[in-house]
Amino acid sequence: MVLTIDYDDTAVTEWRLTSDGVERTRVDDYRPTMYVGAPVAELYGEHGGPTPRARLPKRGALTDALADVRAFFEGHDAVADLSVDVWRQTFRSDARPVLRVDCRRIEDVRAVARRVHQFGDADAHTCYNVDLTRQLRYTLETGTDPAPDTAVRDLRTMRLGLPAHGSDAAALADLTIDGEPAGATPRAAVEAVAERLAAVDPDVLVVDTARVVPLLFEAAADHGIESFALGREPGYTQLASASTYTSYGQVGHSPARYAVPGRAIIDRSNTFFYDEAGLDGCLDLVDRAGLPLQELGWASIGRVLTAMQIREARSRGVLVPWRAWRPEFFRSATTLDTADRGGTTLAPEVGVHEDVHELDFASMYPNVIREYNVSPETVRCGCCDNDRVPNVGYSICERDGYLPDVLGPLIDGRSEIKRRIRASDDPDEIETLEARSSAIKWILVSCFGYQGFSNAKFGRIECHESINAIARELLLDAKAALEAGGWRVLHGIVDSIWVTPAPDVADAERRPLDAIAGEVSASTRIELEYEAAFDWVAFCPRRGGDGGALTRYFGRRRGEPYPDDGLGDAVKTRGIESRQDDTPxxxxxxxxxxxxxxxxxxxxxxxxxxxxxxxxxxxxxxxxxxxxxxxxxxxxxxxxxxxxxxxxxxxxxxxxxxxxxxxxxxxxxxxxxxxxxxxxxxxxxxxxxxxxxxxxxxxxxxxxxxxxxxxxxxxxxxxxxxxxxxxxxxxxxx
Amino acid sequence: MNGHCGHDGVELPTLDPGVTLLDVDSSLGVEPLCAVVLDRLLHESGRAFWVDAGGHVRTRTLLQLAPHRRYLDRIATARGFTAYQHASLLDRLPRVVSDAAVDGDPPALVVAPAMDRLYREDDVPREQARELLVGRLATLAGVAREREVPVVLTRHRDDALSEPLAAAAHETYTCRATRFGPRFDAEGGDDETLVYHTGDGWMQTTLAFWREILDHRARAVDAPVDTAGDTARRPSTPAAPATPEGW
Missing domain, CATH: 1.10.132.60 (B family DNA polymerase, thumb domain)
Known part of the structure; x- marks a missing residue:
């Protein structure tokens, strides 16, 4: 169990919590590993298709092409060792020998991968385990538990605040330590930080912006404070520069990232999960996702999901592809049109409706994945002849997919947390549990969209389409059952459905909602939960158009009191201005x-x-x-x-x-x-x-x-x- | 050809086996390409193979243009969202085409719109982009030659990276927006100039324009036309808010 892992040229240092501080272990013989495998065409191309049959040379031996690569890297500076390992290169192929390259330093991994592609044609070889983040890589390859051992003691944190617009050393005069001004001058600020570090010996530095790291070191050097260190040893490492990138039409900005020895840094300007779930929620997720704390700090939802998939893949003997080569299969434009429709919506009836009830399928997309065995390698598997995906007719493999195994523990974990929330009457505990639940929720709600993301390591668009097609069918099944029970469906979107008593059905004829929901849950295998009763719900029309907007409504929850100010839980709102981030x-x-x-x-x-x-x-x-x-x-x-x-x-x-x-x-x-x-x-x-x-x-x-x-x-x-x-x-x- | 309904005898470019580059004014959107593909299916049996780059294929547009939705059953499509996926798809294409032919569905056309587009993304090193692209261009030329089938390409940008596309094409058509309407020209020959006189305000949308032409051409060769389809495209009428009394 580690707090953090530092890389230093050819050595690695593990930091572990002890009851009074930390224990430092230097590891000299760790060598990061990547793999070189079959040509693209063999895995995905002409011989690809549903079940690629990579050609096998004699048992345990490399193909001639890989033997050439091996010979090329023999004695190469970046390479510590070359050997043959047996791995599966995709979820759909059998295990076979691949070239294992142990690199001398972490920086060498990418360099070797690039050299592989320069050595042969760009598609003559495929590379694996190239772009793993460094701490995750270490824990994977050495079998180290990536979570700090908080049973020994709680983590100690220290917060460093810096105004967003300050970018030079002078801004240090505005630095705060745990909310208090650090010092009136940059020099005083550096000294105050050093003093507090010595007193607290924090494990985690929570900074408003990671720029504070170079700023403090530069100011210390300028003022001759040679001994200054933000970490538990001198110096710092810049892991990535600030960059603006375009990825398939989306523009993003990633701030520079830094590491200091022996402490995890969480950058408030570059974190999703810390904002969402706090330190406790992050630690909970470190445990579940297997991504070390500092990397979880800056990780996007997709990165956490990928980390979980990487672990599951590894446990099934599958390598992590470097490039997204795997394409979708050909299908008719008619099928694509059906598959590409997106989430289902039943057009809402514009206006105010009284006595409205909302029912939701619980965690619909993750549950569809789990209950219907939807996974990148199970959809259109090529080995099973069934048409389990409604409307589009894709087959789903009889064998268990890996994605349900990744999401299952999260679904159950969240249910367990929710159960504990219901059982608890300690507000602090409830708050902590809520944060944990919310962190997991984000992963669960994103796993569906992420399947359709082109650069996702293990994503697959047909998987995304299948989830949609199944979800659509479930919603329509629920609608039919509710209508048959004497209810009028006012609106339905993806996993939620709104009903009101059908005016032409006598109350005595109407079946209770929980009875109908129970039957729907049993037949769909996904819980249809009664969400709330509303005195009224108002569905807004589409702006400047006909019909109702699919996602703009507000409704008064029955029996829920108003807070002194605002709406609180008394009114549920979606899509209107007060829900939007950019509304003043x-x-x-x-x-x-x-x-x-x-x-x-x-x-x-x-x-x-x-x-x-x-x-x-x-x-x-x-x-x-x-x-x-x-x-x-x-x-x-x-x-x-x-x-x-x-x-x-x-x-x-x-x-x-x-x-x-x-x-x-x-x-x-x-x-x-x-x-x-x-x-x-x-x-x-x-x-x-x-x-x-x-x-x-x-x-x-x-x-x-x-x-x-x-x-x-x-x-x-x-x-x-x-x-x-x-x-x-x-x-x-x- | 004249005036309001003057598209009698209108011809879309006749595609020959081999690689054809189609350069379409960006203002004309994807409709001219869709029209060329559908037109081919009106006149030939078999299947169109559409290798897409990053969501270029819009089934909605195809549905709106097609004289009958049945034509979409005859378009086999797969989309690359990264250059790597696009390259794999083209690796797979010869086998897919061959399998379909064995099943009695010979290729009528192969189309690869914005062929160069994904190779421009940041995740492809410059030196690899050209190599990957040129390799797949050779695959397409091979399919054209072996199957004696037209292969239609469009390019995302006209520059050094996409230059091999023009070099590989035995024919280049342009489709330009003119004040008379969209116009196809064969490069290097003036006999193939095809102008659609759309006259004064005849054309409300380019969609309606292409749809009209394709319907007309379908009738001319007795290909299926969906006469009931138009009503389905009409938007629903707005309903008054259902707000109860007392609000």
Whole structure:
């Protein structure tokens, strides 16, 4: 059980928790391993297909082509040892001899893989286990448990805060340690950090931005503090530079990553799971996913899922492919059209509906994977002749797939956590368990989409299509059962279904929902759970179009009290402004107030009256500008945007203010004058915020009001007319 | 050819066995390529093999253009989402075509739109991109030769990487947006100029335009046309909100 693992040239250091500190073990003979295997065409190409039959030379021997590669690398600097191992190169092929290359240093792995491709044609060989992250690799190859042993003691953490816009040594004057200012000058800050490190001896450094690592070391050097170390030994390693990348149309930004000896770093500007689940949730996930803490800190959901798949693959004797060579199979355009439809939705009936009940299939996609044995190597397996996937007719293998084995423990683990939450009355414990549950939930909800992601190590689009096709059938089965039981289906989307008593069925004829749900659960093998009762639910129409929006609604949960402010759990909302990340806080609060008014009065004009009050405060300049800030994720560079939106203005202003933002990062700004040109339209969050553009925010407010009133047939024009009517009326009373 | 309904005798490019490069104005979208593929299926028996790059194939567009949805049963498609997958698909193609031919479904056409597109992504080292692409171009040329079948390519960008595509093509057609409507030209010959006079506002959408032409051509050769299909494409009428009394 390790806290963290450092690489240092040809040696590795393991750090383990002890009751009073850490134990350090230096390992000199660890050599990272990659593999070279069969040509692409043999695995996936002409001889590929459902069950590739790689040609076998005599038992235990390499093919001539691989023997040539072996001869080429003999005596190569980067290579410590060459040997023959037996592995499966895909989930669909049998084990066979591959060339095993033990590299001298971690950096050599990629270099060797690149040389393999230069040595032969780009597709003459396939490489495996090339791009594993270094700590995960070590734990896999040495069989080391990747989780720190918290039974020995709890982890000690230290937080280092740095303002987002500070990028040079001077910013260290604003550094905080566990929330307290560190020192008035960079020198004082460095000294304070050193002092606290000595006192606390933390295991985990939680930093606002990893840039603080080089900044502290540079400032220490500038001020002659030679002994300064952020880790448990001198120095630091830059693992990756900051980069902006495009991956198949998506732009992302990844901040630079650093490591210090003996401590795990969690970068708040580059973490999903720490934000979502806290340190405890992260540790829980380290255990389940087998990804060491520091790597879990910066991992995306996909990376965690991949780590789990890699472990499962390894346990089944399968290597991790470097390049995504495996294509989908040919099928008719008709089948593709059916398969490519996406999640099922039953168009909602626009308007307000009273006495509504929601039922959900529990963890539908993961359960479909598990119960129906959907896995990249089981779908269209080529060995079984069945058409288990409805509508598209794909076969699913009789043999157990690996994906159900990966997800099964997560599904059960989450159920167990939820059971403990129900059983507990300790708020702290509940909070901890909720965080754990949420971290797992993210992996479960993403595993489906990830199957369709082209660069996923073990993804497969036909798998994605099969899950969809099965899920669609389940939803339709549920709909039919509910209708037969005397209920009218108002809306259905992916795994949720909303019903109200069918008006033409007498109450005595109507069957109770739990009875129907129980039957559906039994026949589909996935629990259809009764989610909630609503006094009313409002389904919004599609903006500027016909019919209902699939995912925009809000509904009043029966018996759920309102909090003092906002909606809390009393109203469930989806897709409307207050749910969106980039909606200013003031607009979100306004929308909540309008929904409460609607709930109280059932009257559109009363809602307009409430809106008018809020707009009055806006017009008077009485709204705090910081409540009007907009936060958006930057998707491309300012010059790449086609329209001069306020976001573009904000990006240009950031560049002008010397804190240019990269795609993938977030920008926060206030609209001060939409009619101005260029950088004058907005102010950034860290600038002095005084006035705001009343007319612009008024439009946002009316838009938010339109969402609330649209189920009642009101559009923004009618709201505007009402507002100007009352204003005129008010003026005329003076 | 003139005026409002003047597409009597309109010809789409006649494809010969061998590699044809089709350069389509980006403003014209994927419709001209879809039209060429469907037109081939109207006139020839057998199957079209569509090797797609990153979601170029839009079954919705094909459905809207096809005189009958049955034509989609005759288009076998697989999509590469990485250059590596695309390359594997083309490795697999000769066997897939051969298997279909054995089953009595000879190839009518092979199409590889935006053939160069995925080889431009960051995950392919520059020096490998060209090698992978040229190797698969040779595979396609081999299929064209051995099966005596037309292979239609389009390119994502005209530059050094896609230059081998033009070099491998025995014929290059362009499809340009003109003020008279889309127009096919054979490069290096003026006898193949095909202009569709669409006149003054006849054409509401290019979809409707191509659909009309394909229906017409289907009728001319007695190929199936779905006469009931149009009603299904009509959008539903908006319903008034179902909000109860008292709201």
């Amino acid at each position: 806080a003031w607009v979100a609060r306004l929308q909540a107030a309008l929904i409460r008014t609607l709930d109280r009065t059932h009257d559109a004009e009363a809602v307009c009256g409430e809106l008018a009050t809020w707009l009055g405060r806006l017009d008077d300049g009485a709204v705090d500008p910081s409540d009007l800030l907009i936060e958006q994720r930057v998707s491309k560079r300012a010059e790449q945007y086609r329209h001069e939106t306020v976001t573009v203005a904000a990006l240009k202003r950031a560049a002008w203010k010397d804190c240019a933002l990269e795609p993938g990062q977030r920008v926060r700004y206030l609209v001060v004058d939409d009619d101005a040109r260029g950088v004058g339209r907005v102010r950034l969050r860290h600038e002095p915020l005084r006035g705001y553009d009343t007319a612009w925010y008024r439009r946002q407010a009316i838009r938010a009001a339109e969402s609330v009133l649209s189920p009642l047939g009101w559009d923004r024009e009618r709201i505007r007319r009402w507002l100007s009517g009352t204003r005129d009326a008010r003026l005329s009373t003076y």
